[in-house]
Amino acid sequence: MGAEITVSDAGEFGLIGRVTAELTPGETTLLGPGDDAAVVRAPDGRIVATTDLLIEHRHFRRDWSSAVDVGHKAAARNFADIVAMGAVPTSLLVGFGAPADLELDWVDGLMAGIREECAEVGAAVVGGDVVEADAITLGVTALGDLQGREPVTLSGARPGEVVAIAGRLGWAAAGFAVLGRGFRSPVQVVNAHRRPEPPYAMGPRAAELGATAMTDVSDGLIADLTHIAAASDVRMDLVGGRVPVPTKLREVGAALNTDPLVWVLTGGDDYALAATFPERTALPPEWTPIGAVVTGSGVRVDGRSWPVGGHEHFRG
């Protein structure tokens, strides 16, 4: 029956009640949804903040991803930005635009996905906004706490350092390629596109290990390392053979006649972490060294430039 009830039936205030009904406050939540603004503890005396807009058809498709998937991913991509600074996510604010005929079931699923991803990192939804819109629109803002650490920016990489990655690379791109050809399997790569699994704990851990620069891989490894290279005024020399290409991606690549290394090097949306560390850093097993920071500019793989890849808005 739920499928027939729309947000228009609930009205703005009914919808607000619905999306806030099952929220629980986080450890840092002093005042959650329902007032003019939220109040969040900032134990560190600083706050890390990032915001994203996600719009249906541009960032997700309802026939490819469930509402729960969209909720997970909307939260995950923002939390990945927070941990890429070496911080711990504490709070999420969600602006939600919906067409009047959107099923309330979809809204329930979205919020369930957001809540689940929040629980994964120990964060809470503290505020939001609900408006009518032609396309489903999400304005998501995440806040985080540095716990006394210095933020790890894009600009701290120095020649002689090690480039390393943590988390999955290429999986979401493989899933996107599979979905784009009308398939729904293998589920491992399709699910990777639907719900990224950023290596959240590795962000603060990298900061503790002395990471000099870090970013989450949202546009593609080459593209995002290029951002670090530009901000740090260095070059990244990667060794192709050190970049892991999992068996599953090789299988999917063979089936789709695509070199899986392209997915790994240029595919976005997995929200892995890429960072630079001082040369002698003892890296835990979650981090894979893939190259070195040298003088120069840009990113090379085995001495050659790669097309950056990645999606740029307004460029088709």
Place this chain on the structure above:
Amino acid sequence: MGAEITVSDAGEFGLIGRVTAELTPGETTLLGPGDDAAVVRAPDGRIVATTDLLIEHRHFRRDWSSAVDVGHKAAARNFADIVAMGAVPTSLLVGFGAPADLELDWVDGLMAGIREECAEVGAAVVGGDVVEADAITLGVTALGDLQGREPVTLSGARPGEVVAIAGRLGWAAAGFAVLGRGFRSPVQVVNAHRRPEPPYAMGPRAAELGATAMTDVSDGLIADLTHIAAASDVRMDLVGGRVPVPTKLREVGAALNTDPLVWVLTGGDDYALAATFPERTALPPEWTPIGAVVTGSGVRVDGRSWPVGGHEHFRG
């Protein structure tokens, strides 16, 4: 010439460069736009946060408001939420969705308006996101600092207290009515619709004076006081004759054959502040007492209930 150049010509990264070019860091900005996330000082150990979605045709019309106006208003409505907690705005994050054929001039105007409104309160744009969208979409998040004060919520009003307002009421509604009938004057009310002037300083000031509950008037005075009444489990008894109806609104009301008191009591978008204070509080002249908090529920004017008015999304 600028009018012929579109965001599509600039591309995502060109557009990001454009919108961030003239930004200046604020007093609390530790790391501004350009990294994975911003880092903002939270001197108080707490942060106040609020978010809004604004979508063209739903929240603004480009033939009624200039890009600069839209920028002012987008920032103002979020800053009003921050000061309504008794806090001082410090930072703004702006998610910006634009059609590919939007003129770059419009973007420049939008950012100019946002920067000007930030300057008004001493805040800075610290981060954002740029995506392609069918309709101009703004996801705006404001952060604020309580400076050691306790947040003034919706739920602290108690019987025996005074209800007071600061700032303009009814002006934006009169302007909206004028524009809706195809007129462009009187400019005072039309401009009030285009650029609200929230009494920013009065938020922290009210907190210092001991305000027990406060809100910014975004939906209309009756509607927003009803939120306080419900959250505080009290009734608000207003005296109609004490609610100021400026001469200009009387003139516009006469011209449009509308009772201007309706604009004052139910018109939103002026972002005045409404608050409750202990009975003997010596209110500065910016605050006008308009009634009393009593036991009961809802809001009455001269003993009678008023239709709440205000716009509810999904209710046409």
